[in-house]
Amino acid sequence: MVAFEKTLAEVLRGTADANIRFSDLRRVLEGLGFDERTRGSHHIFTRVGVAEILNLQPKASKAKAYQVKQVRR
Numbered sequence: 001m002v003a004f005e006k007t008l009a010e011v012l013r014g015t016a017d018a019n020i021r022f023s024d025l026r027r028v029l030e031g032l033g034f035d036e037r038t039r040g041s042h043h044i045f046t047r048v049g050v051a052e053i054l055n056l057q058p059k060a061s062k063a064k065a066y067q068v069k070q071v072r073r
Contacts, residue, residue, distance in 0.1 A: 018062065034054070037053070043056045
């Protein structure tokens, strides 16, 4: 739970978007109640009550900075 809270705080702070690990970002979304579907390298996250679908792809082991910004919004 500590890793979840730490990563969530990093995402919300927005000061290190390029340094968020992809696996940690996935864990945060799952912890927030998002369902994940995978098609190749695309990880698609949906949640009831959230209109926008999040389509994330890793860049090596990191999350892409613009996708971290989408998650924050």
